[in-house]
Amino acid sequence: MATEQLEKILSDLLQPDNAIIQQATIQLKEALKQPTALSHLCQVMSKSPDPQIRQFAAVLVRRRLTKHWRKLHATEQDMLKNLVLSTLQQETDHKVCLGLAQLAAVILKNETLEKWPQLLQLIQHGARSRDPTQAQVGLLLLNSALELDTDVFAPHYKELLRLFHQTLKEHSQPATLYYSLRSLSTMAAGLGSDEMNLMSSMVPKLIAAVRELIRVNEAQASEAMEVFDELMETEVSIIVQHLSEVVGFCLEVASNPALGDNLRVKALSCISFLIKLKGKAILKHKLLSPILNALFPIMSAEPPPGQMDAEDELTEEDIEDQAEVQTPKHFAAQVVDMLVAPSSQEEALPAAGASDGACS
Incomplete structure (x- = not known):
């Protein structure tokens, strides 16, 4: 079978x-x-x-190597590693780049960075490049590898955090911001005490990067906001050190009716999580009043002219089928419920309006 025949088969499959x-x-x-x-x-x-055919072929190679990598001779493995990296650097189509990066991640999972130092070099040099295409390739490769196996990069976390301190400043490169934030989300659970200081000082840059992504791509911005959830689950003290900034940013997003519901609900969810985890810190930083003053207009907002609120359009059967309606209005009401409802949690908040001059 010739290469041309295989290419024709893949073309027919499309x-x-x-x-x-x-x-x-x-x-x-x-x-x-x-x-x-x-x-x-x-x-x-x-x-x-x-x-399309290049991407299809990359997927098939990845599937094959997932099962058969260790059956290859060392010379074949080296040839494949070199081919994947060189092809990735020359590729211009984003979907094909993603397929190649995922293929590289599978190979790395079966190897180590010590056995494949060229991959780490490509990540470092690419991510630091002033060329947006090279930077995107380097960070896409890193993100794909982290999503498949974070442990392989654990010894290099400090080095990667320093790298992200630089890449998160590249506000003219949305892809660089997006893949940096996605990678940080994946790494968060594995951060140790040695990395916490580096991570904490990065929070203002996270906020600025997500704000820039919102301007150009709301869907990516919503995904990128996962980094706040991951940090809260892993080490909430990192967020608490920047509590006013994080809450202020989330309220800014949630209160903007020009943004999509998914993104606004994501911001409200972040606030809800902070209230659950650090209610006393919310009070200490005098954030109860700003939160309530932002939530009430969201709950009372009128639907667009000629439209009904989402909940008014639901039948009883729809309501029974849905555990909760994910709209800013509904989620804002849930956050208020969390603020005022009695709770057995250690850091539960007092009734809204009972302190901090709420809505005064």
Whole structure:
């Protein structure tokens, strides 16, 4: 089987014709049984002029190596590692880059950074590059590897945190911000006491980076806000050191009707989590009044002209099927309930309005 034949099979699998797809599926199964299949897939992955086919080939190589990496000779492994990194650096299509980065992550999981220092070098040099494309490739590679196995990078956490201190300043590169924040979210659970100081000093940069992402891509910004949840679950004291800033930012997002519901609810969820974990700190920093003053307008906001509130459009059956309605209005009401409801938690807040001059 020649590389051209395999490329034709993959092309047929991408056609909208079921008959062609069924025939190509049979052909692919036979082709993958051949001893040269991996070599041909790698050729297609690196040289096909069609990005969809390159991405498809990268997925197939990844699936194959997930099971068979250790069966390859050392020379074959080295050739594959070099090919993946060189192809990734030359690739221009984002989806193909993602496929290659995920492939590299699978290889790394079976290796170590000591055995593959070129990967860490590509991450470091790429992420620090002034070229947005190189920076995105380096951070995409890091994020893919972290999501598959964080432990492999544990000895390098301090070094990575210093790297993020730099990349989070690149506000003109949204992809750099996004993958930096995603990587930090993944790393958070593994941070030790040695890394906490570095992480704490980064919180204002996290806020600024998410704010910039909101401007260009709300969906990515909503994902990136996971970093606050992860830090609260891992070491809430990091957030408490910047409590006023974090709460103020979340209220800013939640109170902005021009933003989408998902992002606003994400901001309210962050506030809710902080109240649950650090109610006394909320009082100490005199944040109860600002929180309530922001929540009440959200709860009382009128729907757009000609529309009904989401809850008014639900039937009784819909309400029974939904555990909670994820709209800013509903979530704001839930946060208020948390503020005023009696609680057995050690850091429960007193009734709203009973202190801090709420709504005065």
